Amino acid sequence: MDVHSQEPFWLLKNGLLHTYPSLRQPISCDVLIVGGGITGSLMAHSLVQAGFDTVVIDKRDVATGSTSASTAMLQYEIDTALHELIPMIGEEGALRAYESCRDAIGKIDQLVKKLKSRSGFKQKKSIYLAAIPDDEEFLRKEYESRRKHGFKVEWLNRASLRKRFGLAAVAAICSSDAAEIDAYHFAHDLLRASVAKGLRVFDHVEIKATDYEPNGVRVLTTDLALIETRKVVYCTGYEAQEMLPEKVVKLKSTFAVVSEPLAELPPELRSVLLWDTQNPYLYLRTTDDNRVLVGGGDEPFKNALLRDKLIDRKREMLTEKVRQLYPDLPFIPDLAWAGTFGETKDGLPYIGEHPAFPHSYFALGFGGNGITFSVTAAELIRDVLQGKKADELQWYRFGR
Numbered sequence: 001m002d003v004h005s006q007e008p009f010w011l012l013k014n015g016l017l018h019t020y021p022s023l024r025q026p027i028s029c030d031v032l033i034v035g036g037g038i039t040g041s042l043m044a045h046s047l048v049q050a051g052f053d054t055v056v057i058d059k060r061d062v063a064t065g066s067t068s069a070s071t072a073m074l075q076y077e078i079d080t081a082l083h084e085l086i087p088m089i090g091e092e093g094a095l096r097a098y099e100s101c102r103d104a105i106g107k108i109d110q111l112v113k114k115l116k117s118r119s120g121f122k123q124k125k126s127i128y129l130a131a132i133p134d135d136e137e138f139l140r141k142e143y144e145s146r147r148k149h150g151f152k153v154e155w156l157n158r159a160s161l162r163k164r165f166g167l168a169a170v171a172a173i174c175s176s177d178a179a180e181i182d183a184y185h186f187a188h189d190l191l192r193a194s195v196a197k198g199l200r201v202f203d204h205v206e207i208k209a210t211d212y213e214p215n216g217v218r219v220l221t222t223d224l225a226l227i228e229t230r231k232v233v234y235c236t237g238y239e240a241q242e243m244l245p246e247k248v249v250k251l252k253s254t255f256a257v258v259s260e261p262l263a264e265l266p267p268e269l270r271s272v273l274l275w276d277t278q279n280p281y282l283y284l285r286t287t288d289d290n291r292v293l294v295g296g297g298d299e300p301f302k303n304a305l306l307r308d309k310l311i312d313r314k315r316e317m318l319t320e321k322v323r324q325l326y327p328d329l330p331f332i333p334d335l336a337w338a339g340t341f342g343e344t345k346d347g348l349p350y351i352g353e354h355p356a357f358p359h360s361y362f363a364l365g366f367g368g369n370g371i372t373f374s375v376t377a378a379e380l381i382r383d384v385l386q387g388k389k390a391d392e393l394q395w396y397r398f399g400r
Contacts, residue, residue, distance in 0.1 A: 008069040008337045009258045009293070010184040017188040019061055023202040023221055028228040029055040031385065032219060035235035036062030036201060038070070038183045039363050039374040041190035043235055044201075045111070046378035048194045050386060055227065056191070057205040063187040066237050069339035071256055071295050072183040072371060073273050073285050075126050076102035076151075077175070079367045080347030081138075083145035088346050093395040095149055097348055100392070102151070102177050104375035109179065112186070115193050119186035120288035126178035127156075129169045129276040136171045139277060143173045152176060165268045167325060169276075178273050180285050183371060212358040232360040233381060235374075238342045240364050245356055248398065249342035249366050251301035254280075255314035259292045259322075260334040269326065282321055283368075292331055294318045307338050314338070342366040349373040351380055351396035362398075 031047055033040045036058035047054045056062070076098055078085070085094040105123075112121040130136045146153045154174040161167040191201055205225075210232075211218040219227040234240055241249050265286055274284040280298035287293055297314040301307060315336040322331045343366065344350070350364040351373070361381045365373035380390045394400075 008339070009256070009335050010070070010072075010182055011064060011068040012335065013289075014182070014185055016061060017185065018192065020201040020203045022204045022223065023057065023225040023227070024223060026226040026228070027055065027200070029053045029200070030229065031055070031231045031233060032057065032217070032227055032229040033233045033235055034207070035065075035237065036187070036191065036203065037065050037067035037235065037237065038063065038187045038371055039237065039365055039377065040235035041187040041194075042374045042378045043233055043363055043381065044194045044199050045190045046382045047385070048197045048199045050382050052385065054194075054199050055229070056199065056201045057207075057221075057227075058203045059206045061203050062191060062201065063184050065239075066339060066341070066370075067187050068184045069256075069337060070183045070370070071283065071285060071293055072181045073275075073283060073368075074105050074108065074179040074181060074372060075175075075273065075275075075369065076105065076177055076372065077126065077128065078347040078369050079343060081142045081145075082149070083141045085346065086145070089348075089395060089400075096392055097395060098151070100376045101369050101372040104372035105177060105179050107375050108181065108186075108371070111190070112181070115189050117186055117189040119189060120180070120182045121186070122180055122288070123176075124178045124180055124285075125272045126175045127165065127167070127272050127274050128173040128175075129161075129167065129274060130171045131169075131276040131278040131282070133170050135277040139171055139173060146173070165272060166266065167274075180273060181371075182288075212360070217359050230359065231385060232357075234357075234360065234362045234364075237364065237370070238340055238366070240362060241342070244354070246398075248350055249344055249364075251340055251342050252280075252298045253301045253307040253310070253338055254295055254341055255297045255311060255318065255336065255338050256293060256295035257315050257318045257333050257336045258287065260332045261290045262292070262330060263290075265290050265292075266326075266329070269329070274325070282318075284322065284325070291334070292322065292329070294322050296321070301340050304340075307340070311336050311338050341368075341370075346400075349377065349396050350398055351377045352384075352393045352398070354398050
């Protein structure tokens with residue numbers, strides 16, 4: 001699957017940070033990770049730290065799939081509002097999902113510092129805007145639900161939004177538990193640190209056949225290299241739907257535009273991530289080189305060609321949205337791209353085992369919280385491989 005258009009911003013900004021060899025000889029390992037994006041790199045780091053002999057393979061250059069097209073807004077709010085998720089899956093599961101995403105942001109912060117990563121991690125406030133006056137009631141319910149369950153949130157009315165953030169909107173929820181990052185750069189930093197600890201990474205490796213045997217898995221690549229492993233972890237993102245027997249995700253195309261660098265970013269803009277109650281919702285952040293990045297305009301995914309034909313029209317629409325929010329901001333569009341992402345029925349990821357794939361686990365952080373859910377997946381799957389209980393997997397299981 002072509003998961004993004006040809007020119008995602010992060011890949012152009014950073015260039016090809018590192019490449020790895022292809023695989024031409026037989027190897028064996030404890031755990032084979034399929035997919036070298038942000039999910040695979042977080043998984044690899046977790047498993048290597050736990051002492052597993054781990055191999056990562058990717059059919060592309062690592063992190064050049066969905067990871068390079070991600071806007072990488074780190075928020076604990078998932079695509080289903082808390083007050084709607086609670087009646088769907090129960091209070092315990094809903095709260096744990098939100099808490100796991102919140103805690104993951106702090107864990108990413110710790111990893112960035114430990115690795116001395118130059119991936120542009122910055123803590124931000126998250127501003128959840130009512131897109132239209134009729135959405136204020138929905139937003140108020142969400143505010144009350146989060147506050148009741150211990151999340152630190154603040155209600156902003158029209159006057160507060162205008163005074164503190166220069167925004168023209170009727171109301172918003174403000175949370176301090178948010179951040180931004182360059183996911184492409186961070187994935188490379190994680191892999192580099194893990195390679196120093198014994199991780200083996202091979203790119204441009206495609207799977208030709210997989211045999212699930214009583215004591216492990218034998219993977220044959222298209223170059224006829226054999227990988228023998230005890231366990232497989234699939235970190236293949238939205239492309240996993242192509243191998244699953246049932247449909248678990250609805251694929252969407254999303255669009256993004258990044259501005260030319262501004263001489264100076266307004267302080268009230270530099271400190272926040274913005275998203276709103278539209279369906280599909282608009283989202284906005286800044287970058288460490290003084291650009292404004294805006295995304296949205298989602299469409300059902302049909303194929304990459306039709307998706308990419310919409311980029312010019314979506315660029316104009318998203319540029320106009322920014323100018324409505326910030327009339328005085330000199331937003332000049334520089335780059336635009338499209339990516340493919342997925343929505344699940346409850347906004348939650350799929351993490352854990354699948355009955356059709358013995359000795360295997362999936363880490364599929366679908367939706368707007370793919371990176372934070374990947375932190376959770378890396379911990380839960382590590383624990384299972386170590387023989388520990390991972391009760392949280394019940395809410396992320398297949399067949400739920």
